[in-house]
Amino acid sequence: MSARTIxxxxxxxxxxxxxxxxxxxxxxxxxxxPGLGHFxxxxxxxxxxxxxxxxxxxxxxxxxxxxxxxxxxxxxxxxRRLDAQLPGGMLVEGLPANAEQARLMLEVVKDRGxxxxxxxxxxxxDQVCMARMRKRSVCVTCDGGISQASVSEAxxxxxxxxxxxxxxxxxxxxxxxxxxxxxxxxxxxxxxxELCHDRxxxxxxxxxxAEIAQAAFRLLSQxxxxxxx
Ligand SMILES: [Zn+2]
Numbered sequence: 001m002s003a004r005t006i007x008x009x010x011x012x013x014x015x016x017x018x019x020x021x022x023x024x025x026x027x028x029x030x031x032x033x034p035g036l037g038h039f040x041x042x043x044x045x046x047x048x049x050x051x052x053x054x055x056x057x058x059x060x061x062x063x064x065x066x067x068x069x070x071x072x073x074x075x076x077x078x079x080r081r082l083d084a085q086l087p088g089g090m091l092v093e094g095l096p097a098n099a100e101q102a103r104l105m106l107e108v109v110k111d112r113g114x115x116x117x118x119x120x121x122x123x124x125x126d127q128v129c130m131a132r133m134r135k136r137s138v139c140v141t142c143d144g145g146i147s148q149a150s151v152s153e154a155x156x157x158x159x160x161x162x163x164x165x166x167x168x169x170x171x172x173x174x175x176x177x178x179x180x181x182x183x184x185x186x187x188x189x190x191x192x193x194e195l196c197h198d199r200x201x202x203x204x205x206x207x208x209x210a211e212i213a214q215a216a217f218r219l220l221s222q223x224x225x226x227x228x229x
Pocket of ligand 1: 139140141142143159160161162163164
């Protein structure tokens with residue numbers, strides 16, 4: 001790992017198609033940057049459910065109608081998390097998911113006198129993302145089946161932390177996953193336009209995890225955005 005350090009007051013956005021390796025990179029960055037906050041929509045809504053918040057109720061209502069989480073609900077969850085974290089920084093994973101969320105997010109950030117300091121886009125071809133998805137397993141006991149589990153060396157079917165039997169995320173089946181990929185590709189141009197290209201850098205998600213982490217650290221520890229795009 002590079003000796004460069006990431007400022008724990010930075011506001012960083014990590015985007016990429018599902019299966020591009022975002023969770024793995026997030027774990028590296030957070031592990032090396034104590035005090036940096038983290039926001040990811042799925043993870044946040046597990047927490048909202050646990051606390052039975054108004055946001056969880058709103059999410060349940062849209063789910064019952066078979067709809068996606070409304071942008072306003074997602075952004076409200078982000079806003080509350082950001083306000084709890086400021087003046088510290090935050091690594092925002094997988095948000096915004098469309099151009100409207102990007103616009104709303106920037107408004108919230110600007111209202112607080114802050115800016116998105118940097119956007120990393122971890123990209124990988126669809127077939128690579130799909131192949132990774134088919135292999136990944138999650139632990140429902142440890143984190144509600146949100147991120148990739150640590151697999152036990154002694155028993156690859158079990159979680160290294162708690163010993164539970166590992167499973168797959170409900171939306172990690174070929175069809176729903178392909179739909180998530182398609183949606184991501186559809187929206188990403190509009191998202192990057194809103195966020196401004198000069199803050200975004202593309203990382204090669206097919207590289208090995210140490211290389212990706214090194215590239216990310218090199219970029220995120222620079223004081224000013226490079227114009228790589
Ligand atoms: Zn576990």
